[in-house]
Amino acid sequence: MTKTFRAIAFVMSVALLSSAPAGMSARQAAAELYTCSMHPNVVDAKPGQCPVCSMTLKARAMTPAEKEIVDFFRAYDAAFVAKDMEKLATMYAAETTVYEGGGINRGWKDYRDNHLGPEMKGFENLEFSHANVVPHLFGTDGAYVTADYAIKAKTGERVTDGGGLATYTLAKDAGGWKIRHTHTSAKRRATGGGPNQDRGGR
Numbered sequence: 440m441t442k443t444f445r446a447i448a449f450v451m452s453v454a455l456l457s458s459a460p461a462g463m464s465a466r467q468a469a470a471e472l473y474t475c476s477m478h479p480n481v482v483d484a485k486p487g488q489c490p491v492c493s494m495t496l497k498a499r500a501m502t503p504a505e506k507e508i509v510d511f512f513r514a515y516d517a518a519f520v521a522k523d524m525e526k527l528a529t530m531y532a533a534e535t536t537v538y539e540g541g542g543i544n545r546g547w548k549d550y551r552d553n554h555l556g557p558e559m560k561g562f563e564n565l566e567f568s569h570a571n572v573v574p575h576l577f578g579t580d581g582a583y584v585t586a587d588y589a590i591k592a593k594t595g596e597r598v599t600d601g602g603g604l605a606t607y608t609l610a611k612d613a614g615g616w617k618i619r620h621t622h623t624s625a626k627r628r629a630t631g632g633g634p635n636q637d638r639g640g641r
């Protein structure tokens with residue numbers, strides 16, 4: 440093998456190793472977060488400008504714990520799309536609280552039996568994903584996570600096509616990270632979508 444060929448082969452293998460899994464944004468797969476050197480509280484999952492001082496955000500590698508949390512949400516999205524309630528059950532603490540669209544579910548069983556479970560049964564053609572997942576760690580076993588979410592589904596004649604912002608509070612125990620609390624807010628639409636249109640609260 441010539442030196443040049445070896446170099447090309449090496450570059451190609453690195454490119455293959457670092458290519459994003461299907462459905463993931465390449466940026467998030469790069470395992471980097473973007474912060475402002477002047478405003479350390481500004482953290483984003485994608486390149487851009489600081490909203491406070493307009494400086495270009497600097498990339499930094501995720502810590503192992505941050506990477507774990509981003510992977511947690513990748514697994515969450517896969518379980519959600521697969522309607523895998525058993526897997527989802529392992530991702531919520533028993534005492535979880537879910538705030539959504541002005542309503543509250545208290546505990547995983549309440550959320551499962553009175554909210555998520557019935558919703559999942561009705562969903563057809565379900566698409567669901569988180570993006571811009573930014574973990575904010577408190578020590579080694581606590582974190583809050585901000586993210587965007589998008590959802591598309593049909594439930595009978597009703598069409599859900601929306602998304603919005605989500606905040607998750609996570610706590611880590613022997614079984615890994617678990618959702619202790621979550622609060623989602625669906626995006627406002629400029630025009631009403633009609634009686635069968637849902638903004639994607641979930």
Ligand SMILES: [Zn+2]
Pocket residue numbers: 475476477478481489490491492493494
């Ligand atoms: Zn700044």
